[in-house]
Amino acid sequence: MDVPARPLAISPCLAECDWSTTGDVLGGELLFACDGCGSEWVVSQAWTPVDWRGLVPDAVRRERDADRDREHGR
Numbered sequence: 001m002d003v004p005a006r007p008l009a010i011s012p013c014l015a016e017c018d019w020s021t022t023g024d025v026l027g028g029e030l031l032f033a034c035d036g037c038g039s040e041w042v043v044s045q046a047w048t049p050v051d052w053r054g055l056v057p058d059a060v061r062r063e064r065d066a067d068r069d070r071e072h073g074r
């Protein structure tokens, strides 16, 4: 990809964390953002976001699964 990746915004997550896709693509990866604290995430990050309940959001889990499938060449 020719799109240069910029640093992600990473904030200490709050009790209101609520992750969703932004519809934007960063460096060829789907960009997710937290409505609660403004943090951002893409699938190549080593960490995985959780919402205020401590659960990995469905959209994030789907992106993780899709990324794992890509690594396995499927």
Ligand SMILES: [Zn+2]
Binding pocket: 012, 013, 014, 016, 017, 018, 034, 035, 036, 037, 038, 039
């Ligand atoms: Zn957050």
